[in-house]
Amino acid sequence: MTQGAWLCLLAPLGGAWAITVMGDSISRRTAAWISTISVFTAFAGALVSFVALLRKGAEERETMTTAWTWLSTGSFDVGLSLLIDPLSVTMMLIVSGVGGLIVLYSVGYMEGDPEERRYFAYMSFFVFSMLLLVQAGNFLILLVGWGLVGLASYLLIGFWHNRPEAVAAAKKAFIMNAFGDATMALAFFVLIWQTGTLEFAPAFAGAADLSSTALNLVALGLLGGAVAKSAQIPLHTWLPDAMEGPTPVSALIHAATMVTAGVYLIVRAHPIFELAPSIQDLAAGLGAITLLVAGLVALVQTDIKRVIAYSTMSQIGYMFLAVGLGAYSNGMFHLMTHAFFKALLFMAAGLVIHHLAGEQDIRKMGGVRRIMPRTYIAFLIGSLALVGIPPLSGFFSKDSILAAALASGGYGQVLFAFGLVGALLTGLYTFRLFFIVFRGEPSPLVEEHAHGHHGEGPWTMTVPVAVLTLLAVIGGWIQIAGLWHYFGDWLHDVAEPLVEPTVTQDYIASALAVGLGLAGMAIAWIFYAAPRRRPLPRLAAARDILEHKFYFDELYDAVFYKPAVWISAQGKRFVEDPLIGGSITGVTSGARRAGGALGEAQTGYLRTYALAIAGGVAVLIVVFVAVQ
Amino acid sequence: MRGPDVSWYLIVSAILFSIGVLGVILRRSPLIVLLSLEIMLNAANLALISFARLHGDHDGQIFALAVMAVAASEVVVGLGLIVAVARRKLVLDVDRFRVLRG
């Protein structure tokens, strides 16, 4: 089983290394297939670990395997260790499985790009980093994976580095994530200081003895990292800009895996959060606010990928809501189903973009159904799953979260209301997008591309979409409230849920959520697809706020960016130029002058040299006599 | 010992040495400089002899003989240089040889 885990971790790394080392000597196609095979090998390794874990009894499903002691200072030792337990295996399967499908999809999507090899090396590297993160056996290795994932994200967002927007987006993502990394590091410092260890079990045991301030600090730091990585408010502005990267990147990193790392972290460190309940409540609150804000902003987006990005932000808000209330397995369940249908949506959108030669503005699209009927079906299924219509996967997972909220007392019920409004918005923005892009008469752009090469896309692109469509349909069937709960049982020992909704609450939540989702779809129909469409309400002020995404970008620009630029300009003017630059030139000119002055001593006159010798001897005699 | 003490010899040696230093630094003809150098060497020899007499040890005298031999060699080389300079029709003035000016 441990070999399975190590294979899972190292296969993508080997792929990335091989592509890098072989460079131009392999064809671009070969590099693409190396990457794909390495990720599927990782999936095989994950499957092996999964099966091995299944065969063990529920109590023994935790194995730690350490390669070597990585860091040893004083009384603090950290090993390069992997933890194989139900939680990590779940994430491993999702990351390598969905990741493998997406990398396969990229083989078709990125064909013809001159820098394909670099892309596939980065993709393999990303998969490795994400696997390192989820398999980490202690917080330090987790932080390593965390950082590497941020790096891979930066590299992939800015893949088309000739585009300044892409470069700016990559920098923005990296810097915001760096903020989260910093808070996490601070949390770890407090942990080490107070408990002396970063291993999971000892740290959790030791955390029970800490003061509440220390616990709050640690939990807050961890939450900061999670919020940054998962693009929740207030560290969310990087995610929509990250759509500058290629579509498979958006599918893999910014839908299925990296942005879910925050949720994983909270579940993994749940003992600490449970000891700092106010922070856990804060996490739930942030999730609720994010799901609402993101849903609202998605209503006015005109870029097909940005709508899906805001949708991702919103759905992760649901996951934060869940884990913030202690419904860990529900949150993870939604993470899994979301990976399926969100990746599906991105890849279907990618099929459309690919077919329309790179166009992403939905205002230029329309009637795509006519030219891409199978993509239409895939997108439809993905959208229905996202809204949470039974019997698709999203229904089971999202409603389990809402039920848990309902069962969590007063605060939980407020968040439940948020979640319901979010369900309405989800239906609205999702089907707004669907209707604008796919239904109606084909737009002029669509007419142009009506006859594309290889049908709707090469098999490398259509097969993964088909697989994900299937998963989006059946993925939720492993946990049906009231009937069976395999997923919950699987994760029970790792993260015991704090709430267990009753069956009644489940039904109430489901009914309301589905109802509101359908209502949202209906409103979208009225405005965007009905034969006689009603014109959109004006609401200029509201529209302004939404189109500026609640002015977060402008706020951060004014509060952080401009002062930083001003400070650095002052620094340059007053410190760098005169002091540092001046000191360097001062040193050089001073050295030159000193050299010139000393050079005066070389008069060339023999007699002065003789005088110098005589004088020196005179002085020396005095010294000798004085010293005796 | 009959006659003055060793200290008197040493004082004579010191005065002679200073005279030699003055000659080396103040004169501009290389010949005179060499001659002054000889004076300095002889002053040192006198001091060595005096100390040999003081300690009853011949080492000082041996050393003085070695100094004499070395002084002779140095004079050979020095005079050779002066002759070479003169042959090139250059003026024999120590202040003129400023090529090594830094």
Add this chain to the structure above:
Amino acid sequence: MGDILVWAIWILAAGACLGSGIAVVSFGNPFFSALALIGNLASLAVLFLLASAEFLAAAQVLVYAGAVMVMFLFVIAYLGGRADTPFEGGPSWVSAGAVVAATALLVEIVVVIGLKAGDALSREADIERSFGSPAEIGRLFLTDHLLAFEITSIVLLVAAIGGVILGTKTRDEDELDRLGESA
């Protein structure tokens, strides 16, 4: 009585020594300077004798006054008029500095001898009659100070070779001279 004689000779020799030294340094004509140096060497030889260094006195007269000074005089004769150099010119601070340095040296040594050395300089060792004789020196050269003896011979050899090399005419100089003669 003998003591007074020794003192008198000593004072005469010392005075001659210092006087000729000053003469060497101050004459304008190098020929006279060289002659003054011969006088200096001779008076030094007398002082050596008074300090029981008989062999060295003899060596001084033979080697220094005899060989070295003769060499000097040869070169001065060869150079003829070109050897004369005036006193003045050159940086004056060098002159001031020279005087200061020389005076400082003198004062320091006198201070050391007078004040610091104390009694150490008045207790002379007892010596035998053969002290400073050629036999003693020769014996020491061949036993205790053999290395110094050998190395000194090498130094002399090197100097001789150097002198010969410095003395040979290069081809250019040869041509120049012949040109000068034919013109």
